[in-house]
Amino acid sequence: MNIYEGVVEFYNQHGEGVVLNNKKPYYVYGAIIDEKIKYQILKEFKTYGIAQLIEIIEKSKNRIDHNIKDAHLIGGYDLIHMNEGEQKNFKVNRVKNDFKKIAQYELDNIEWFAGKNKFKYRNKITLHDGFFYQKNSKTKIAINDFLLSSIKWDPNLRGDIIYRQLDTLIYGTKNEKKYTSDTLFGFKFRVGLNSFYQINKEVTKYAYQFIRENIIKEANTLDLYCGIGTISIILSPFSKKVIGVEINKESYEDAIYNKKINKIDNVDFINKSVDQFVCINDTHFENIILDPSRKGVGKQTIQKIINDFSPERIIYMSCNPATQASDFSYLKDFYQLDKIVVLDMFPQTYHIETIIVLSKK
Ligand SMILES: C[S@@+](CC[C@H](N)C(=O)[O-])C[C@H]1O[C@@H](n2cnc3c(N)ncnc32)[C@H](O)[C@@H]1O
Numbered sequence: 001m002n003i004y005e006g007v008v009e010f011y012n013q014h015g016e017g018v019v020l021n022n023k024k025p026y027y028v029y030g031a032i033i034d035e036k037i038k039y040q041i042l043k044e045f046k047t048y049g050i051a052q053l054i055e056i057i058e059k060s061k062n063r064i065d066h067n068i069k070d071a072h073l074i075g076g077y078d079l080i081h082m083n084e085g086e087q088k089n090f091k092v093n094r095v096k097n098d099f100k101k102i103a104q105y106e107l108d109n110i111e112w113f114a115g116k117n118k119f120k121y122r123n124k125i126t127l128h129d130g131f132f133y134q135k136n137s138k139t140k141i142a143i144n145d146f147l148l149s150s151i152k153w154d155p156n157l158r159g160d161i162i163y164r165q166l167d168t169l170i171y172g173t174k175n176e177k178k179y180t181s182d183t184l185f186g187f188k189f190r191v192g193l194n195s196f197y198q199i200n201k202e203v204t205k206y207a208y209q210f211i212r213e214n215i216i217k218e219a220n221t222l223d224l225y226c227g228i229g230t231i232s233i234i235l236s237p238f239s240k241k242v243i244g245v246e247i248n249k250e251s252y253e254d255a256i257y258n259k260k261i262n263k264i265d266n267v268d269f270i271n272k273s274v275d276q277f278v279c280i281n282d283t284h285f286e287n288i289i290l291d292p293s294r295k296g297v298g299k300q301t302i303q304k305i306i307n308d309f310s311p312e313r314i315i316y317m318s319c320n321p322a323t324q325a326s327d328f329s330y331l332k333d334f335y336q337l338d339k340i341v342v343l344d345m346f347p348q349t350y351h352i353e354t355i356i357v358l359s360k361k
């Protein structure tokens with residue numbers, strides 16, 4: 001097999017270094033921008049190739065040396081060789097590039113927030129017969145110390161076991177109804193084992209505070225994709241009325257429970273898909289909060305929001321800048337982008353969380 005030399009020019013979507021060989025990009029896992037490296041080509045595709053890092057000839061000053069064996073096998077450690085500044089560069093540039101390519105929009109003044117906890121920040125993990133799954137596969141690997149979470153798991157439990165550590169540790173399978181709780185901004189939240197709950201509390205607190213500061217106060221707010229009702233309830237003291245919409249039954253039941261235990265009377269929750277909800281309603285809300293899953297909101301629903309709901313402010317939190325940029329491409333003629341914050345919700349991984357604040361033009 002041939003060994004080539006090259007300099008890493010940029011990163012791909014997953015934070016892998018990209019070298020050009022006869023103008024064709026090759027993705028090199030674990031390589032950092034500006035490093036001169038030796039690499040071997042593993043796989044060829046039509047427009048790109050996959051290569052393996054053989055040797056670093058000139059090392060980046062942004063590299064952190066670690067001796068974690070098999071780090072590359074574990075989903076979650078993909079950026080562990082980059083220092084904090086380089087992880088930030090990768091994440092902020094990825095968001096910039098996605099908005100440029102997908103929404104034809106040049107972002108400036110991007111705010112960045114990172115918490116103090118760079119490791120052991122995850123409050124949820126899933127194990128399979130006591131093992132982790134290897135990245136992008138169902139091959140099981142044993143790990144003694146998972147660097148992203150301090151949850152103590154039981155290696156003897158069989159099946160797919162979800163662990164969630166908040167006020168108490170709960171664990172069980174997808175079908176089990178078990179609950180723990182957490183407190184945010186003085187409100188208590190019941191969190192079901194299978195409900196959605198943000199996995200990094202420190203960064204989530206910043207995100208929710210940012211949303212709270214940027215809504216139009218004393219107005220009506222529609223919280224789409226509301227999960228267990230965290231954002232709706234946190235916004236309730238500053239809003240006339242809040243409606244939360246959530247498709248998942250368990251999350252919805254938690255939301256209803258959370259409204260009761262916090263004695264909130266200006267919030268209602270609806271157990272429906274957002275797409276269905278926007279088809280059968282057209283009430284005006286001053287604020288709409290969007291916090292969809294990775295697949296984003298979608299053109300049809302965005303158009304309904306613009307035409308039928310016509311909110312003055314949209315605050316859109318996302319864990320996928322590509323789908324957020326795509327949704328923004330339908331909004332940008334009607335809404336101006338006032339603020340964007342990139343949140344380091346998932347340090348050491350290539351995953352990115354962002355919030356954009358939009359105002360009606
Ligand atoms: C990223 S989570 C956000 C939850 C909440 N905003 C929070 O901060 O905890 C996305 C939520 O959207 C829900 N969801 C996914 N697709 C949906 C849809 N089509 N309609 C309504 N809710 C949906 C998921 O069940 C999940 O609770």
